Amino acid sequence: MWWLTNIVWVNRRFALTVFAVVCVTLNAVAQELRWPADTPAGVALSIASSGSGKARLYLLGPAGAFRREIQLGQDVQISGRDLSTAGKYLAIVCSDTCKTSVFFVVAAAAANLTFLVHPSRVPAGQQDAISGVIFPFDRFHNLVLDPVAVTFKLSDAGSEVMSNTVPSRNGVSWFRANAGSRAGIEDLLASVGPVSARRVVRLVASDPCNLRIKAQPSKSGIAVETEPVRDCAGNPVPDGTIVTFTETASSGKSTVDAPIKQGIARAQMVGGGRAVISVASGVVLGNEVRVSEGQ
Amino acid sequence: MNRLAPRHIVRLAIAIVAVGLWPASAGLAADIPGLPHVDLAVNAAGPRTVETLTVQSVVRDYQRAWQSLADSFRYGEPTLLSGYFVGPLRTTLSGKVTEEARSGLHSQYLNQSHKLEVVFYAPEGDVMELRDTAEFDLQIADGSKTISREKVVSHYVVLMTPSADRWMVRELQEVRNF
Numbered sequence: 001m002w003w004l005t006n007i008v009w010v011n012r013r014f015a016l017t018v019f020a021v022v023c024v025t026l027n028a029v030a031q032e033l034r035w036p037a038d039t040p041a042g043v044a045l046s047i048a049s050s051g052s053g054k055a056r057l058y059l060l061g062p063a064g065a066f067r068r069e070i071q072l073g074q075d076v077q078i079s080g081r082d083l084s085t086a087g088k089y090l091a092i093v094c095s096d097t098c099k100t101s102v103f104f105v106v107a108a109a110a111a112n113l114t115f116l117v118h119p120s121r122v123p124a125g126q127q128d129a130i131s132g133v134i135f136p137f138d139r140f141h142n143l144v145l146d147p148v149a150v151t152f153k154l155s156d157a158g159s160e161v162m163s164n165t166v167p168s169r170n171g172v173s174w175f176r177a178n179a180g181s182r183a184g185i186e187d188l189l190a191s192v193g194p195v196s197a198r199r200v201v202r203l204v205a206s207d208p209c210n211l212r213i214k215a216q217p218s219k220s221g222i223a224v225e226t227e228p229v230r231d232c233a234g235n236p237v238p239d240g241t242i243v244t245f246t247e248t249a250s251s252g253k254s255t256v257d258a259p260i261k262q263g264i265a266r267a268q269m270v271g272g273g274r275a276v277i278s279v280a281s282g283v284v285l286g287n288e289v290r291v292s293e294g295q
Numbered sequence: 296m297n298r299l300a301p302r303h304i305v306r307l308a309i310a311i312v313a314v315g316l317w318p319a320s321a322g323l324a325a326d327i328p329g330l331p332h333v334d335l336a337v338n339a340a341g342p343r344t345v346e347t348l349t350v351q352s353v354v355r356d357y358q359r360a361w362q363s364l365a366d367s368f369r370y371g372e373p374t375l376l377s378g379y380f381v382g383p384l385r386t387t388l389s390g391k392v393t394e395e396a397r398s399g400l401h402s403q404y405l406n407q408s409h410k411l412e413v414v415f416y417a418p419e420g421d422v423m424e425l426r427d428t429a430e431f432d433l434q435i436a437d438g439s440k441t442i443s444r445e446k447v448v449s450h451y452v453v454l455m456t457p458s459a460d461r462w463m464v465r466e467l468q469e470v471r472n473f
Contacts, residue, residue: 038471058442060402060435062469063387064394067437085387087469088449092435098442104471118419131418135454141383143466145452171452172415172424174342 033057033076033093035103041140042108044080049073055095061105062087086142107142115190115197122179123206125233129179130154130201134190135172145171153189156180156203168192179203183235205235211286213245213279221271222247222291226279228263236263241281249275331361331407331431340413343420353423353455356462357411361429364388365404371396381456381463388467405432411453420457422465426473427451 033049049055051072058067059078063085070076072095083089083105091101114135122129132152136144150173154162161180166173180186180203188199209232215224224245229237243265245256249272256267269277271291279286333354337345345353360379367375373389380388395402408430415424428450435443450473454466 058400058435058437060395060400062391062467064391065398065400065402066394067398067400088471090435090443092443094442100443100445104469106470107468116417116419116421118421133417133422135422141387143452143454143468145468145470170414170424170426174415174417176342176418 032099033091033101035091035101038104038106039083040108041086041105041138041142042080042084045078045083047076047078049076049093053095055093058092058094059089060092061085061089084140086138086140107144107146108138108140110136110144110148110192110195111139112137112141113190113192113195113197115188115199117188117199117201119201121202121204124179124183124203124231124235125181125206126179128176130177130186130188131174132177132188132190132199133172133174134168134192134197136168136192136195143171144168148173148192151191152177153187153191154180155187155189156182157184161186181233183233205237206231206233208237208241208243208281208284208286211243211279211281211284213277213286213289215269215277215289215291217271217291218268220268222269222275222277223266224269224277224279224289225266226260226264226286229260229265229281230263237281239263243279243281245269246278246280247271247275248278249273329362330358331365331409333358333361333409333411335411335413335425337413340416340423342418343416345413345416345423349420353411353413353425353462357409357425357427357453357455357464360464361404361407361409365407367392368395368402368404371401379461379464380467381458382465384464384466399438401434401436403432403434403436405434407431423455423462425453425455427453428473 033047035047039045049072053072055070055072056067057070057076086105086107089103089105093099114137116133118131134150136148138144147167147169149165149167151165152175153160154177162177164175166175183203183205186201186203188201190197208229211229212227213224215222226243231237237260239260241260242257243260245267247254247269254270258265258267274292276288276290278288335350335354337350356379363375363379367373371392373392376385376388410428412426413423414426430448433445433447434441450470452468452470453464455462456465
């Protein structure tokens with residue numbers, strides 16, 4: 001009969017082991033909350049929990065942390081406000097032991113655009129002179145990393161100069177553009193769906209083009225003045241731009257800097273004897289005028 | 296309101312003094328023990344090329360940003376964030392530090408290592424986007440009881456912008472993967 005007693009004893013031991021394993025498993029299951037994989041920012045969650053009894057929930061996100069007593073077997077409510085920041089959330093449920101779950105909140109739809117444009121003033125007609133960078137953010141200031149179509153439009157005095165749609169990559173989209181040929185205000189508009197941002201760039205006249213002077217005798221020497229100073233696109237060069245007149249004579253060289261006033265720069269040179277008067281503005285050289293005494 | 300133990304006060308004072316001295320010790324960051332390890336790759340950067348001095352500055356300032364983040368959580372002191380975080384991100388992180396301190400929770404970021412990669416450097420050099428694959432030990436305690444401790448590999452999308460003398464972290468968003 002010893003073998004029969006032995007079998008009963010082994011079966012009882014096996015049954016106890018199974019019971020223990022089931023208890024451990026049930027305990028593990030009891031702490032389980034079914035979190036979503038990814039959820040959009042600002043959306044409230046109702047999380048189903050299994051098991052029974054009380055437990056403590058810790059939720060640690062990128063913007064906050066809270067601790068709350070929960071009743072297992074009932075749904076756990078998490079408000080959208082607690083889930084408004086994109087990033088990783090750690091949910092730790094503790095009863096006898098603690099179990100950690102992870103889920104991610106991703107940015108909601110784009111609601112704001114950060115639009116960086118450079119420069120604020122640019123000479124007309126320059127190639128690749130304007131650059132713009134767009135970062136789309138949702139209404140909770142989360143960077144929208146999913147690709148979105150960003151449309152850039154440049155317009156000059158109401159007429160569209162350029163329009164281009166560039167998909168964002170890694171949450172950023174950018175462009176380069178040529179400056180228009182007419183001085184004035186250039187509008188830049190970036191839009192993602194119904195959301196848009198506007199910036200302006202002031203186009204100023206470029207370097208002078210065809211800089212020409214004329215000279216005539218005056219009471220105190222020689223009066224020189226430029227023709228109306230314009231860039232190559234015909235934009236008047238701004239008042240205040242310095243024009244340099246240089247007189248080279250046998251007695252030496254003299255230089256006068258004069259600002260443009262109402263489109264024209266004027267200067268009074270000493271004169272006397274034969275001389276050559278030249279003109280320059282920045283890196284641009286103009287014509288030369290030869291004068292002699294009595295002319 | 297949690298009371299700080301005297302040894303924590305001393306550590307907090309050291310951390311505040313260290314934050315104050317950081318600008319003076321610029322360029323030595325890599326040699327200071329205890330700062331997170333940061334590697335930076337610039338091969339994928341564009342449209343602007345990242346200059347060598349910029350690489351050094353970004354590494355130095357990103358190290359210090361994470362050190363100040365870890366110290367801020369460790370001591371429950373949001374003001375430690377002000378040196379290297381800016382904009383809504385600083386407000387968000389400060390809120391989290393304050394909330395954790397109020398609720399008695401403590402997060403600790405230990406043994407940090409960061410692999411940074413520049414994915415975008417704006418044409419005018421006024422903003423840089425990076426990807427960070429970070430490894431650290433994250434320990435979370437409720438009072439004196441540790442409720443979670445694990446080795447974490449995290450992926451962050453980072454925006455940094457230059458300020459007067461350093462690069463500031465403007466966006467730090469953790470994502471599931473790149």
